[in-house]
Amino acid sequence: MKKVSLSEKIKEITLAHGFRMSKSLGQNFLKDPEVLANIIQAAHLKTEDTVVEVGPGIGVMTQAIAREAGRVVAIEIDKGLIPILEETLEAYPGVEIIHEDILKVNLEELQGRCFPGIAPKVIANLPYYITTPIIMHFLESAMSFQSMIVMMQREVADRIMSGPGHKTYGTISVAVQYYTRVEKVMEVPRGAFLPEPKVDSMVIRLTPHPVPPVALDDHDHFFRTIKAAFSTRRKTLLNALSNHFDKALVARALTEAGIDPVRRGETLSIEEFARLSNSLYRIKKSS
Numbered sequence: 211m212k213k214v215s216l217s218e219k220i221k222e223i224t225l226a227h228g229f230r231m232s233k234s235l236g237q238n239f240l241k242d243p244e245v246l247a248n249i250i251q252a253a254h255l256k257t258e259d260t261v262v263e264v265g266p267g268i269g270v271m272t273q274a275i276a277r278e279a280g281r282v283v284a285i286e287i288d289k290g291l292i293p294i295l296e297e298t299l300e301a302y303p304g305v306e307i308i309h310e311d312i313l314k315v316n317l318e319e320l321q322g323r324c325f326p327g328i329a330p331k332v333i334a335n336l337p338y339y340i341t342t343p344i345i346m347h348f349l350e351s352a353m354s355f356q357s358m359i360v361m362m363q364r365e366v367a368d369r370i371m372s373g374p375g376h377k378t379y380g381t382i383s384v385a386v387q388y389y390t391r392v393e394k395v396m397e398v399p400r401g402a403f404l405p406e407p408k409v410d411s412m413v414i415r416l417t418p419h420p421v422p423p424v425a426l427d428d429h430d431h432f433f434r435t436i437k438a439a440f441s442t443r444r445k446t447l448l449n450a451l452s453n454h455f456d457k458a459l460v461a462r463a464l465t466e467a468g469i470d471p472v473r474r475g476e477t478l479s480i481e482e483f484a485r486l487s488n489s490l491y492r493i494k495k496s497s
């Protein structure tokens with residue numbers, strides 16, 4: 211009997227349902243079974259695991275997850291995919307499909323309602339157009355999770371993994387690394403998707419730190435400091451921060467934190483950003 215490829219299966223199902231893939235929703239479906247197997251393997255799934263999948267598409271990855279994990283909650287924004295998912299996932303009673311925009315889902319509430327007391331694993335082939343907002347939505351939420359195995363545009367993964375002194379180092383690197391340990395899982399060429407996107411992809415694993423890597427006096431102030439430091443990359447820290455905070459206070463904070471004011475934001479480690487933010491926060495409060 212002729213073996214049907216994943217690509218043919220995707221075409222067959224979408225055609226049968228009269229479904230047209232939407233570029234604006236980042237619908238590039240994974241058609242490479244080897245990449246799929248590697249993603250599943252990277253998640254180290256066990257039967258007692260609960261998985262939150264963002265954007266199940268037509269449910270190919272969801273099926274593979276459901277074969278290993280006891281429970282899967284899959285959140286899909288596209289109404290047109292819901293009847294397809296109901297069909298492809300019919301034989302998987304552990305799967306719950308939720309028709310919703312992931313950015314509008316209150317993740318803490320979802321955890322309380324769907325899997326109370328359980329920290330899920332998050333797995334997703336993310337839609338390119340909102341990769342960073344989706345990752346930050348999970349990291350900033352009160353939902354606890356064991357790990358995130360996420361596929362994204364390679365350039366975004368490079369920025370997330372980057373460190374001080376690199377051109378790709380920026381707000382997103384510091385923000386994600388503040389919350390999690392970041393590891394590269396694999397590179398994925400554009401040919402692994404249907405339709406083929408214009409860029410290559412990468413799968414990374416994010417594992418929440420058991421305790422934050424730095425102690426912060428004020429969480430929001432830390433993020434405001436980072437954003438300010440990276441807002442104008444060619445300026446010195448003193449000048450970049452002075453666009454957002456009082457210059458004299460910034461100068462005092464840099465001295466107190468032992469950071470040369472002529473350095474650029476992109477050279478600071480997370481520890482240095484924390485020291486600087488804490489000094490500035492305390493000086494501002496006492497002035």
Ligand code: SAM
Nearest residue numbers: 238239240265266267286287288311312335337
């Ligand atoms: N998981 C499938 C796969 O690997 O073939 C599809 C991945 S495709 C790159 C991204 C999926 O996310 C699509 O199914 C798309 O409709 C869905 N999506 C896009 N924006 C979304 C959002 N805001 N909330 C939930 N799902 C979204």
